[in-house]
Amino acid sequence: MRKATLWNWFWILLGLLYFFLPLLATFHFSLRARKEALSLLAYQQMIEDTRIWQALLYSIQIGLLTIGLGLLLMVPTVYWVHLRARYLRPMIEFFSLLPFVIPAIVLVFGLIRIYSGDPFPLTNTYAGTDFLLIAGYVVLTLPYLYRAIDAGMTAIDVATLTEAAQSLGAGWGTILFRVIVPNLRSAMLGAAFLILAIVLGEFTIASFIVGLRAFGPVIWQVGQNRAYEASALVIFSFLLTWILMALINFVARRAVVTSGPR
Amino acid sequence: MAFLVLEHVSKRFGNLIAVEDFHLAVEKGEFISLLGPSGCGKTTVLRMIAGFELPTTGRIILEGEDITRVPPNRRNIGMVFQSYALFPNMTVAQNIAFGMRVRREPEHRIRERVDELLALVHLEDKRNSYPHQLSGGQQQRVALARALAIRPRLLLLDEPLSALDAKIRVTLRSEIRAIQRQLGITVIYVTHDQEEALSISDRIVVMRAGKIEQVGTPFQIYNFPQTSFVASFVGMLNTAEAEVLDPQQGLLQLDGAHLLSADPGLRRRKPGERVRLSIRPERISLAGEQLKDNLLQARVEDITFLGAVVRIQLRLGNTLFYMDTFNNPHLALPTIGSTVQVTCSKEAVMVLE
Numbered sequence A: 001m002r003k004a005t006l007w008n009w010f011w012i013l014l015g016l017l018y019f020f021l022p023l024l025a026t027f028h029f030s031l032r033a034r035k036e037a038l039s040l041l042a043y044q045q046m047i048e049d050t051r052i053w054q055a056l057l058y059s060i061q062i063g064l065l066t067i068g069l070g071l072l073l074m075v076p077t078v079y080w081v082h083l084r085a086r087y088l089r090p091m092i093e094f095f096s097l098l099p100f101v102i103p104a105i106v107l108v109f110g111l112i113r114i115y116s117g118d119p120f121p122l123t124n125t126y127a128g129t130d131f132l133l134i135a136g137y138v139v140l141t142l143p144y145l146y147r148a149i150d151a152g153m154t155a156i157d158v159a160t161l162t163e164a165a166q167s168l169g170a171g172w173g174t175i176l177f178r179v180i181v182p183n184l185r186s187a188m189l190g191a192a193f194l195i196l197a198i199v200l201g202e203f204t205i206a207s208f209i210v211g212l213r214a215f216g217p218v219i220w221q222v223g224q225n226r227a228y229e230a231s232a233l234v235i236f237s238f239l240l241t242w243i244l245m246a247l248i249n250f251v252a253r254r255a256v257v258t259s260g261p262r
Numbered sequence B: 001m002a003f004l005v006l007e008h009v010s011k012r013f014g015n016l017i018a019v020e021d022f023h024l025a026v027e028k029g030e031f032i033s034l035l036g037p038s039g040c041g042k043t044t045v046l047r048m049i050a051g052f053e054l055p056t057t058g059r060i061i062l063e064g065e066d067i068t069r070v071p072p073n074r075r076n077i078g079m080v081f082q083s084y085a086l087f088p089n090m091t092v093a094q095n096i097a098f099g100m101r102v103r104r105e106p107e108h109r110i111r112e113r114v115d116e117l118l119a120l121v122h123l124e125d126k127r128n129s130y131p132h133q134l135s136g137g138q139q140q141r142v143a144l145a146r147a148l149a150i151r152p153r154l155l156l157l158d159e160p161l162s163a164l165d166a167k168i169r170v171t172l173r174s175e176i177r178a179i180q181r182q183l184g185i186t187v188i189y190v191t192h193d194q195e196e197a198l199s200i201s202d203r204i205v206v207m208r209a210g211k212i213e214q215v216g217t218p219f220q221i222y223n224f225p226q227t228s229f230v231a232s233f234v235g236m237l238n239t240a241e242a243e244v245l246d247p248q249q250g251l252l253q254l255d256g257a258h259l260l261s262a263d264p265g266l267r268r269r270k271p272g273e274r275v276r277l278s279i280r281p282e283r284i285s286l287a288g289e290q291l292k293d294n295l296l297q298a299r300v301e302d303i304t305f306l307g308a309v310v311r312i313q314l315r316l317g318n319t320l321f322y323m324d325t326f327n328n329p330h331l332a333l334p335t336i337g338s339t340v341q342v343t344c345s346k347e348a349v350m351v352l353e
């Protein structure tokens, strides 16, 4: 018994080391931009590099638009499926999982092939490529968004709540925005943070469609020729991801409190 | 014309006939129960009245207006669900106000009405609670207040008490009835619980396999069931096979014993025919006190104490039947295994179908 707990701790420790050692090493390395002493020079350079911040801002915008478009597409769809076509759920679940199975590189080549010429010449303009990128991300993040919304709708009795609202005189708009969506708020917020984190770190699709305008490719490029600054960036994006994760947790916990037992 | 008329309404789901030729006229202010076993089509009838299902054939007419195809949100019909269906993101007061907000009524009128309804369902102190902070009984009161807030033309309740425990079920059902009387509102109430239907309704519609079996007051349904299904579904009932000896005098033979029945339906039978007869347990009594038309010898098989009532199981030949007597601590009960004389009037002996 005691021996077992000792071994448990050993494995946990090993796991933590495996996870944190590279991070610590990277952090240490990022402080060595000056030869003679530890310094925050790399961080200073990173902060002064406007290209990085422009790319971050761009990716945040793309992320928010992805979230918006995804919600706009998925909330009414999943609502309708729950209300009138529950038998379609397994099929929709299958389709929503396809992005896990199909590599992003396949997705991006498909997108470029179809949308680089007539009748959809989207790759010729900035607006066109932005749209293409957002559309690609909507597909890429579909599994997370679908699951979150589906779980949110399963937790409330969508059909009966809809009928209750209808019998009280409500039309579809009122039902969707005053009854259904408010009860999905925490599920949607959780998915939104996750999508933002994914979009901020995504490299494959971004590099092919918009190149260095997006955050992912910029991190990669900095890493190619400025090692210290790149390490600083890695630490920074880790922090960013963790903050988003903490927010998801916070939101999820609040959801438990406000929805309570069914 | 009656307040609400369901004109030969039927509903099919694919090959399944859920409701068939349902014809009913309801007067204003009536409390009607739809009673029947699970799956007999009660909910489907209610959902057609509410507008959630479109009848396959037939029409639904409310206050002279054909509402068969009017969408549910234009009918102004209140509905209470078994699962309460309160909006989890809204407080009690917001739930009750929902229908009025949808109708864009002025805020001061909404506040007055919410106060009024909170008082009606005795939940003044829960105004700002969320549904998950309330007990089941409290949630259902909120649902009732929410449905009443829009001053519905008709109130529909689908097994509203089934999810609650026995004690609350009884208090809440008398509250529902009191509120209905106070407001003079027309109610259609779905239940599979015969005791609930008997205690609460002006009239009961007994349903079986999508069809109406009998419509009548609780008194009529209980005392004069027209089919064996109604007789056995409503209340406790003894049934047995008997042979007709003399249809004109109402003489029957049951397991060797002679029995008189006053059921007029017996006149149409022939001597020697086998019929199904039924007797309510409370119509049978021990012969000591007062002799009635029929006197039978029976063996006491079992005695069950039900509180106010004692249920005694008796055997007459091969037939088992029950007798209910009021619990009286000053009277001795027969012992199990003893033979007793029991009596019942000829009016108590009914012939089914």
Ligand SMILES: Nc1ncnc2c1ncn2[C@@H]1O[C@H](COP(=O)(O)OP(=O)(O)O)[C@@H](O)[C@H]1O
Pocket (backbone or CB within 6 Å): B013, B016, B017, B018, B036, B037, B038, B039, B040, B041, B042, B043, B044, B045
């Ligand atoms: N939407 C539906 N689709 C298919 N069959 C249904 C549907 N709703 C009800 N039914 C069927 O119709 C019959 C009557 O159901 P219901 O009205 O719910 O009965 P009750 O409320 O008396 O228990 C049942 O056999 C049920 O399975």
Ligand SMILES: [Mg+2]
Pocket (backbone or CB within 6 Å): B039, B042, B043, B044
């Ligand atoms: Mg039902």
